Amino acid sequence: MTDQGKFARFLITLSAVIVAGCALTVTIKVMNTDPEAFHPPRLLDQEAVELQAARAARGPKDVSRDGVECPTAMEAKKGNKFECRVLVGYNDKTVTVEVVDDQGKLSMNAS
Structure with missing residues (x-):
């Protein structure tokens, strides 16, 4: 009986x-996980970007x-960089957009 008790312990x-x-x-794995993986990325406001691109290509009015x-x-x-296409009259203009900071400030160049 003592052998069984020792084995159980x-x-x-x-x-x-x-x-x-x-x-x-598990603790080590969680501590080494990138915190950005738990938060969805911040996205630019689509309408605001398109308005800025229109102003950059067509003018402020x-x-x-x-x-x-x-x-x-x-x-x-x-x-981050991307391009927008803006119709100006009957022609297309390309507006190159660059995100200047993580707050969403943009730099735009029309060509």
């Missing part, structure tokens, strides 16, 4: 060590988004 101790090891592994095509779901991350 050994199994309980071994199980506790394995559970503690698993808990430690034309505030219509008609004829403006910009990519959707652009991340407000410093250094």
